[in-house]
Amino acid sequence: MDRIPVILDGDPGHDDAIAWMLAKASPLLEIRAVTSVCGNQTIEKTTYNAMRICTLLGIDAPIAMGKPAPLMAPPMNAPSVHGQSGLDGPKLPEPAMELSELRSVELMAKVLRESEEPVTIVATGPQTNVAALLLSHPELKPKIERISFMGGGIAHGNWTPAAEFNILVDPEAADIVLKSGVPLIMSGLDVTEKALIYPADFERVRAVGNVVARVVADWLEFFYEFHRKLGYPGAPLHDPVAVVSLLRPDLLKTKALCVEIETKGEYCRGATIGHDRAPANARVNLGIDRDGFADLLVEAVKAYGEARR
Numbered sequence: 001m002d003r004i005p006v007i008l009d010g011d012p013g014h015d016d017a018i019a020w021m022l023a024k025a026s027p028l029l030e031i032r033a034v035t036s037v038c039g040n041q042t043i044e045k046t047t048y049n050a051m052r053i054c055t056l057l058g059i060d061a062p063i064a065m066g067k068p069a070p071l072m073a074p075p076m077n078a079p080s081v082h083g084q085s086g087l088d089g090p091k092l093p094e095p096a097m098e099l100s101e102l103r104s105v106e107l108m109a110k111v112l113r114e115s116e117e118p119v120t121i122v123a124t125g126p127q128t129n130v131a132a133l134l135l136s137h138p139e140l141k142p143k144i145e146r147i148s149f150m151g152g153g154i155a156h157g158n159w160t161p162a163a164e165f166n167i168l169v170d171p172e173a174a175d176i177v178l179k180s181g182v183p184l185i186m187s188g189l190d191v192t193e194k195a196l197i198y199p200a201d202f203e204r205v206r207a208v209g210n211v212v213a214r215v216v217a218d219w220l221e222f223f224y225e226f227h228r229k230l231g232y233p234g235a236p237l238h239d240p241v242a243v244v245s246l247l248r249p250d251l252l253k254t255k256a257l258c259v260e261i262e263t264k265g266e267y268c269r270g271a272t273i274g275h276d277r278a279p280a281n282a283r284v285n286l287g288i289d290r291d292g293f294a295d296l297l298v299e300a301v302k303a304y305g306e307a308r309r
Contacts, residue, residue, distance in 0.1 A: 003030040004120055004145075004246060007108055009066075011039030011046040011125030013082055014089070014223040015239040017053045019124050019150075021216060022243045022296070024057045025303035029246065031059055032111045032119060035104035037066040039125040039169050040078045041086030046125070049087040051095035056215060057304070063097065066104035066129045070170035078165060081226055090218035104129045109137045118145035120246065123177075124239035126166050127151065131173035134180050146183040150242045152259065152272030153189030154284065163270030164189050167261065171270040175261040184282040186259060187241035188272060191252065191285040195241050196234035199224065201294045208298065209307025216301055240297070241285060248296060253287030256280035 006029050010016040023029050034054055036047040047065045054063060069075045082088065100107050108129065112119055121144060123130050130147060133140070151166035151174060159165040167174045178184065197220055206217035224235035244251060257274040259282045265271070274284060 004028055005030045005032050005115055005117060006120045006122055007033045007035065007111055009035045009037060009104070009121060009123045009125065009129050010050070010239065011037045011041070012049045012053055012087055013040040013046070013125070013239065014087065014219045015237050016124045017049070017087065017219060018216060018237055018297070019122070019239040019243045020053055020059065021057055021212065022240050022247065022300050023122065024059050025300035026247050031061045032115070033061050033107050034059060034063045035066055035107060035129055036064070037104070037125040037129050038068055038070070038075050039166065040082045042075065042077065043068045045086040047099065048095070049085070051097060051099065052087070052092040055093045055096040056212065062100045062107055064100040064102050064104040064107035067132065070126060070128050071131060071172045073170065076169045089222035090215045092215070105132045105136060108133045109140055112140045112143040115143060118143050120145045121147045122242050122246070123147060123149040124242055126169040127173040127177045128170045131176035134176055141180065141182060144182050146185060147177060148185040148187070148242045148245045149177070150187045150192065150239045152186060154257070154272060154274040154286070155190055157271065158189055160270070162262070162268040164272070167272055168270030171261050171263045175263050178259055178261055178281055185242070185245045186282045186284045187238070187245060188284065191288050192238035192241050193236045194288050194290060195237045195293055196232070196290060197237055197294055197297065198234040201234070201297070204298045205301055208301045210301065210305045212304035213301040241288065244293060244296065245285060248292070251289040251292045251296070252285045254283050254285050257282060257284045259284065
């Protein structure tokens with residue numbers, strides 16, 4: 001089977017990092033580029049984190065820094081969730097690669113232009129880079145197979161009652177992406193808050209014993225500690241669902257919807273509204289086989305080698 005060429009675009013972030021771990025572990029995906037975006041932390045911090053994650057996982061692809069702010073709004077970060085570094089917790093290796101001389105949008109454009117087959121974009125942060133790509137290189141739209149993104153929530157938000165964080169940071173960018181005509185897979189809070197990994201699963205991951213398994217288990221514990229205080233029984237792994245959509249769609253319950261973004265509202269800015277009143281523009285994930293997802297995570301860390309005691 002031919003591998004799916006992908007660009008990983010995100011603001012890592014513990015759950016972005018675990019999403020990228022799944023992507024690298026899978027023989028189904030070929031990572032062509034990694035691009036950072038401002039979101040969970042500043043662009044300098046998310047870029048540094050992206051480079052450290054790629055070093056840990058052995059992702060050998062060019063890495064580019066994205067825009068320092070959303071398209072039309074000041075930056076919004078989430079240190080309360082991911083820590084001051086944007087990826088607090090276990091010690092990670094220093095970057096073993098140089099940052100690309102290209103910025104994110106131009107690296108994305110280069111990958112699309114040079115690819116013989118359409119490329120899938122996996123966007124696990126605000127969609128600033130993706131929207132900027134669509135605006136600046138409309139001629140490359142046919143080279144995008146689909147965009148699988150984590151963001152939004154049909155039923156509710158998390159950063160405000162109406163809006164999920166990734167969309168709220170840059171709703172204008174999300175609006176551009178949703179109106180682009182590119183095939184879209186949306187993994188919002190409706191499904192990602194069901195993608196819970198429990199403390200018993202952390203230990204299953206840790207028991208695999210290799211370096212990546214131990215780091216992933218520590219990331220899970222860090223992420224769970226924040227959510228435990230909010231009453232969650234486990235760590236909701238939002239961003240990995242955007243990768244699971246490509247690897248194991250059989251684990252997901254999906255509905256085709258027309259999704260629109262509220263960009264003007266004073267109280268509802270960033271809300272994602274899903275309805276059947278217009279032609280569908282996205283395949284929206286609404287449910288997940290939690291046990292199957294946990295098993296997939298455990299199997300993925302095994303791809304990183306034997307246990308080192």
